[in-house]
Structures are given as C-alpha cells and as structure tokens.
Amino acid sequence: MANFANLENKSYMDHADAALLERLVSKEERAFRELMDDYGKRVYNTCLGFLKNEEDAEDVTQEVFIEVFKSIASFERKSSVSTWIYRITITKCLDHQKAAKAKKRFAFVQSLFGLNDEEHRALPNDMKHPGIVLEDKERVKILFQAIESLGENQRIAFTLCNVEGLTYKEIAEVMEISVASVESLLFRAKKNLQTKLENYYKKNK
Amino acid sequence: MKKEKNISDEVDATLEVLQRISQVEPNAFLYEKTMNRMQTVKEPMLGRSLFFRQSLAVVLVLLVVNAFTFVYLSKNMGSNETKASRNYDLVSDYRLDESQNNY
Incomplete structure (x- = not known):
C-alpha cells in the first residue's frame, strides 16, 4: 500500500492501490477496513494538526472516511488514493473550522434570544492535542494561535510540511499547485510566523 | 540588544516545538464508529438546523431594529406640526384658492 510519504513513486496509482480501489468500488467490507487501517492514523493526525482537538479530529476523521466510501465510485484516478484522501481531509478540516467560526459568531446573538444554549456552552474549542508533551504545551498554544492567523493556503502548506512532514512535491499535488508556489507559500508562512511570534514575545516579555 | 536576542x-x-509533536494512534474502534455513523446519522440536518437558527436570529434582530426605528421616527418626524398649525394651513390654502378664483 502506498503511503502519504511515498506519493512521488507513482504513475498516479500503484498496483496495490488499484487492486484496493477495485475492491472498494465493489463495496467489499474488508477493503474498507484495510483502507482505514492503512490511512486512519495519517488522516487522524492530519485532522489533529489542523483542528488541535482530539474529539474534533476523531469526528472529522469519521467524516473523511464516510466521504471516501460514498464517493469512491466517482474517484477519477487522476491522482493517487493518498493524495485524494488528503484533499478530502483538508477540505473537511477547513469546513469544520469555518462552521466552528460561524457558530462562534452567531453564538452571541443566539444567546440574546435564549436560543441554542446547549451549543453555546459546548462551543469549540480548547486545544487538546494528545501528541504534545506537557512542558511544550504553552509554546505550542502560542505557535498554533500564530498559525491560525496565517492565510488559508499558507496555513495548509505549513501544516502539511511541518506537522505532517510531507515533501514540497507531495504538498504541491495535494494542493494542486506548482512546487514553486509551495516554496513561496512556505517561505511567506515562516516569515509571517516569525513576525507574529516576535510581536507576541515583545508584548508579553 | 540582549532583549532582542x-x-x-x-x-x-x-x-522547534513542532518537531516534538508526536503522531497519535486513533481510537481503536474508528472503523466500527465510522460504519455505525454512516448507517445512522443524517449529517445535513445538523447544518440545516444551525442555518435555520442563525437565520432566525438575524431576522429577529432586524425586526427589533425596524420596530425601534419606526417608533423613533413616528415620535420625531411629526413634532413640528400641531393641530393649530394644521388648521392655519387649511385656512391659508382656502384663501389662496379664493384669491386665485377672483382673478
């Protein structure tokens, strides 16, 4: 099975991928389980990288696989399965973040009218990332806040590169842009992050 | 200088903290949970109900603003006109008509 860190060795789809795809299209249940065994951890960790909260990440991981299962028949095979799953993952994560922001924006108005009290109390979203050691927690929180304030493309490229460890070429395939654009996005993202962190520490030291 | 450093x-x-974030194992029952969710939950309803509530909140806010504007304007716009001034206007209009008829 090809994995996310192996996107470049392909004429879009390797043999194992093609065989698995056939079984998925024919709705073979064991194929679904295999797919989840192979990609579940990576999808979950990508979601964690974007959402920084394990409950949200699990929720979105399930949504990603539901989407994969539902749309496997319409997969055009112009990219590898992993690239396709990555695209779905990123889209779902961004949708989830947008929905959470919209929820936050309307929470105040809704609470004025006594609507939606339960949802208001359960609003997202404390950082709850199980992969972070305790002593790094404060720094990570500051860093993630800075990453959140980047533009969408910069944020995606930076997270895929630095949190997920994808190569520039892999990121280019997932984002459907050129490698040069990825380099430019990452350069700007790093520069912006440094400026934001410097400003933060100047204010808080 | 030292502060900048x-x-x-x-x-x-x-x-550098990014390098120390470790990969995490997902829930052991991810497959079962996903399958269960695929068969039971109707996703769009969540979104629809959220949008409905948001729209309702916006409509209510607009109604309140409109009501306040209406009350405010109805109190202030007609404040220069009294019963006496209205009667005076009627009489003067009548006189104007009369004088126009004479010519």
Whole structure:
C-alpha cells in the first residue's frame, strides 16, 4: 500500500492501490477496513494538526472516511488514493473550522434570544492535542494561535510540511499547485510566523 | 540588544516545538464508529438546523431594529406640526384658492 510519504513513486496509482480501489468500488467490507487501517492514523493526525482537538479530529476523521466510501465510485484516478484522501481531509478540516467560526459568531446573538444554549456552552474549542508533551504545551498554544492567523493556503502548506512532514512535491499535488508556489507559500508562512511570534514575545516579555 | 536576542531565542524555541509533536494512534474502534455513523446519522440536518437558527436570529434582530426605528421616527418626524398649525394651513390654502378664483 502506498503511503502519504511515498506519493512521488507513482504513475498516479500503484498496483496495490488499484487492486484496493477495485475492491472498494465493489463495496467489499474488508477493503474498507484495510483502507482505514492503512490511512486512519495519517488522516487522524492530519485532522489533529489542523483542528488541535482530539474529539474534533476523531469526528472529522469519521467524516473523511464516510466521504471516501460514498464517493469512491466517482474517484477519477487522476491522482493517487493518498493524495485524494488528503484533499478530502483538508477540505473537511477547513469546513469544520469555518462552521466552528460561524457558530462562534452567531453564538452571541443566539444567546440574546435564549436560543441554542446547549451549543453555546459546548462551543469549540480548547486545544487538546494528545501528541504534545506537557512542558511544550504553552509554546505550542502560542505557535498554533500564530498559525491560525496565517492565510488559508499558507496555513495548509505549513501544516502539511511541518506537522505532517510531507515533501514540497507531495504538498504541491495535494494542493494542486506548482512546487514553486509551495516554496513561496512556505517561505511567506515562516516569515509571517516569525513576525507574529516576535510581536507576541515583545508584548508579553 | 540582549532583549532582542532573548526574543529571537524564544521564537526559535517556539518553532522547534513542532518537531516534538508526536503522531497519535486513533481510537481503536474508528472503523466500527465510522460504519455505525454512516448507517445512522443524517449529517445535513445538523447544518440545516444551525442555518435555520442563525437565520432566525438575524431576522429577529432586524425586526427589533425596524420596530425601534419606526417608533423613533413616528415620535420625531411629526413634532413640528400641531393641530393649530394644521388648521392655519387649511385656512391659508382656502384663501389662496379664493384669491386665485377672483382673478
């Protein structure tokens, strides 16, 4: 099975991928389980990288696989399965973040009218990332806040590169842009992050 | 100078933290949960109900603003006109008509 860190060795789809795809299209249940065994951890960790909260990440991981299962028949095979799953993952994560922001924006108005009290109390979203050691927690929180304030493309490229460890070429395939654009996005993202962190520490030291 | 060096060190240390974030195993029952959810939950309803509530909140806010505007304007716009001035206007209009008829 090809994995996310192996996107470049392909004429879009390797043999194992093609065989698995056939079984998925024919709705073979064991194929679904295999797919989840192979990609579940990576999808979950990508979601964690974007959402920084394990409950949200699990929720979105399930949504990603539901989407994969539902749309496997319409997969055009112009990219590898992993690239396709990555695209779905990123889209779902961004949708989830947008929905959470919209929820936050309307929470105040809704609470004025006594609507939606339960949802208001359960609003997202404390950082709850199980992969972070305790002593790094404060720094990570500051860093993630800075990453959140980047533009969408910069944020995606930076997270895929630095949190997920994808190569520039892999990121280019997932984002459907050129490698040069990825380099430019990452350069700007790093520069912006440094400026934001410097400003933060100047204010808080 | 020393303060700037400290800030630069802090920034570097913060960026280095990314290298120490470890990969996490997902829930052991991810497959079962996903399958269960695929068969039971109707996703769009959540979104629809959220949008409905948001729209309702916006409509209510607009109604309140409109009501206040209406009350405010109805109190202030007609304040120069009294019963006496209205009667005077009627009489003067009548006189104007009369004088026009004479010519």
